[in-house]
Amino acid sequence: MAQVQAGVAETPLVDRISAAIGVCLAGRLLRCSNVSIRTRIALAFIIVSLTFVGVTYALHVLVDSMASSLEVIAERDTATMAVSDRIQTSLLTQARALRSYARSGDVRHLDVLRREELRAPALIEDAARVTGDGEPKALVADLRARLLVHHVRERRRLSALASAGHEEAALASAERMELHVDRALALAQRLMSLARERSLSHGAQGGLTADRAHDVAVAATPAIAALAFVLSSLLALSILRPLNRMLKGVEAVRRGDLSVRTGLDRRDELGQFSAALDSTLDRLAFEREELENANGHLEREHRRAEDELELARLVQLRLLPEPTLRAKEYELAALLRPAGFVGGDFYHFLPRPWGVRVFVGDVAGKGVPAALTMASSLALVSQPRMEDAGPRQLLRKLNDSLIGNIELGPTPFVTAVVVEWEPATGTLRYSTAGHPLPVLCRDGRAESLPGNPAMPLGLYENVEFGQEQAVLAPGERLAVFTDGLTDLKTPKGERLGLEPLLAALLSSPGLRGPALVEAVADSLEAGSTGRQDDETLVVLEAL
Incomplete structure (x- = not known):
C-alpha cells in the first residue's frame, strides 16, 4: 500500500493534467450522439483496461508463485484421496459379496472376493507411492498386512470350506473375513481423512498468499472503481435516455397502440434502431388493418360453413x-x-x-x-x-x-x-x-x-x-x-x-x-x- 501511495506521489504534475484532460475528452466522446455506441464502449473499455493492467500484472506474479508451490502438494493429496477411494470401493464390494454369500450360500459370490484379491497388490503399491511419511505410511503398511496376508489367508480358508460343503464353518469364516474387511475399510477411511486434512492445511497456506494479492488489489481498487464509475455513468446516460424513450413507445405498442413513434434524431445505432422500429410500426399498422379485414371475411365464411354443416346434419338425420x-x-x-x-x-x-x-x-x-x-x-x-x-x-x-x-x-x-x-x-x-x-x-x-x-x-x-x-x-x-x-x-x-x-x-x-x-x-x-x-x-x- 505504501509503495502504491509513493508511486502516486511521484507522478509529475504534467502527467496528472494530461490524465485529467484525457478523462474529460473521453467523457465528451461518450456523451456525443454522433459517435457510435461501439466506439464509445471500446473507448471506455480501453481506459479501464489500461488502468487495470498494472494491478493485473502484480496479481499474476503472486498467483503464479502460489500455484507453483501448491501444485505438487495438491497433486499428491488428490492421488492419495483417489487411491483411498478405490481401496474403499474394493472393500465395500467384498463386504457386499460376503453378505450375499451369508444370505444365499451361493459360492459364486466368492468369485468377487477372488477378483478383488487380485486387484489388492496394485492398489497397495499405488497407495505406498503417493502417500508421504508419518501416519499415512503406517496406515498403508497396516493395509498391506491385512489385505495381502490375513485377508488372503481367510479368503482361501473360506473357499476351501465352501467347496467342501462345510456350511457352518464357511459362514463363520465369512464372518471373520467381514471383520477383516471392516477393519481395513476403517484404515482406508482414515487415510482418506488425513489426505483431506492435509489438503485443507495447504489450502490455508495458499490463502495467505492470496491475501497478499488481495492487499495489492485493494490498494488500487478505489481508483479503478472511481474511473469505471465515471465512464460507465456517462456511457449509460448516453444510452439509457433514448432507450427509455423507445421503451415507452414499445410499452404503448404492447397495449395495442400502433400509432406511437419514437422519432429519435441520432446517427448512432440507437438512431438506426429507432428508425427501424418506426418503420416496423408503420408496416404493422397497415398489416393489422389488412388482417382485421381478412379475419372479418374468415369469420363470415366460417359461420356460413357451420350453417351449411348444420343443415347437412339435419338432412342426414332425416334420412x-x-x-x-x-x-x-x-x-x-x-x-x-x-x-x-x-x-x-x-x-x-x-x-x-x-x-x-x-x-x-x-x-x-x-x-x-x-x-x-x-x-x-x-x-x-x-x-x-x-x-x-x-x-x-x-x-x-x-x-x-x-x-x-x-x-x-x-x-x-x-x-x-x-x-x-x-x-x-x-x-x-x-x-x-x-x-x-x-x-x-x-x-x-x-x-x-x-x-x-x-x-x-x-x-x-x-x-x-x-x-x-x-x-x-x-x-x-x-x-x-x-x-x-x-x-x-x-x-x-x-x-x-x-x-x-x-x-x-x-x-x-x-x-x-x-x-x-x-x-x-x-x-x-x-x-x-x-x-x-x-x-x-x-x-x-x-x-
Whole structure:
C-alpha cells in the first residue's frame, strides 16, 4: 500500500493534467450522439483496461508463485484421496459379496472376493507411492498386512470350506473375513481423512498468499472503481435516455397502440434502431388493418360453413328412420352420435309380417366424405328390391351395387351387419361384412354371437357372405353397434375394447329403449378421453 501511495506521489504534475484532460475528452466522446455506441464502449473499455493492467500484472506474479508451490502438494493429496477411494470401493464390494454369500450360500459370490484379491497388490503399491511419511505410511503398511496376508489367508480358508460343503464353518469364516474387511475399510477411511486434512492445511497456506494479492488489489481498487464509475455513468446516460424513450413507445405498442413513434434524431445505432422500429410500426399498422379485414371475411365464411354443416346434419338425420320402433313382440331403440357434424354410421329398420329386420352400417372414415357414401348406401338398403332378400342376399346385392356406384363417394368400403328376427319362433338370422358381431344378453350374461365376418362391402365383386342363426327369447335383448364405441381411448391411450360395452349393457337392467342406449353410450364415453369416431348402438328388446 505504501509503495502504491509513493508511486502516486511521484507522478509529475504534467502527467496528472494530461490524465485529467484525457478523462474529460473521453467523457465528451461518450456523451456525443454522433459517435457510435461501439466506439464509445471500446473507448471506455480501453481506459479501464489500461488502468487495470498494472494491478493485473502484480496479481499474476503472486498467483503464479502460489500455484507453483501448491501444485505438487495438491497433486499428491488428490492421488492419495483417489487411491483411498478405490481401496474403499474394493472393500465395500467384498463386504457386499460376503453378505450375499451369508444370505444365499451361493459360492459364486466368492468369485468377487477372488477378483478383488487380485486387484489388492496394485492398489497397495499405488497407495505406498503417493502417500508421504508419518501416519499415512503406517496406515498403508497396516493395509498391506491385512489385505495381502490375513485377508488372503481367510479368503482361501473360506473357499476351501465352501467347496467342501462345510456350511457352518464357511459362514463363520465369512464372518471373520467381514471383520477383516471392516477393519481395513476403517484404515482406508482414515487415510482418506488425513489426505483431506492435509489438503485443507495447504489450502490455508495458499490463502495467505492470496491475501497478499488481495492487499495489492485493494490498494488500487478505489481508483479503478472511481474511473469505471465515471465512464460507465456517462456511457449509460448516453444510452439509457433514448432507450427509455423507445421503451415507452414499445410499452404503448404492447397495449395495442400502433400509432406511437419514437422519432429519435441520432446517427448512432440507437438512431438506426429507432428508425427501424418506426418503420416496423408503420408496416404493422397497415398489416393489422389488412388482417382485421381478412379475419372479418374468415369469420363470415366460417359461420356460413357451420350453417351449411348444420343443415347437412339435419338432412342426414332425416334420412334415417325414427330411432324407436315398438310392436307387440319387440321394442327397438337406436342411438347415433357422429364424431363431427355429419358422419358415416347409419341404421335401418324394416318391419315385416313375420318380424323385423335391422341393418347397421359403418362407412370407413368420418365427416363429409363418409356421409356421402353413407347416403348412397342407405338409399340402396331402402330400395323395394331389397325388402325380400335374406341377410346374406341383402349383403351380396348391396356389395354389387356399391361396386358399380363407388363414385358416389370417395370412401373405399363399408362394414355392415343384417339381423332378422321372427318373434313367433324366436329365430334370429344374421350376416356380417367386416362388422363387429352382435351381442346377446340373456340370464345375466352378455356375449358376442358366433360368426366369421366376411370382407367389407365395396371392395371386391362376387363376394359370398355367410349367415348364422341363433335364438332370441322373450326377456332377452340383442345389441348391434359400430366400432366407434369399442375404439374409444382410455386416459392411458389404450383401446377401450368390448368388455366395457358388455358390462354397460348388463349394468342397467331396469332401463329399456332410448334410456338404455343413452345410458350405455354415456357410460362408455365417461371412461374415455372423448368421442373420436361415429358411434351407433341399436338394441332389440324381445318382449
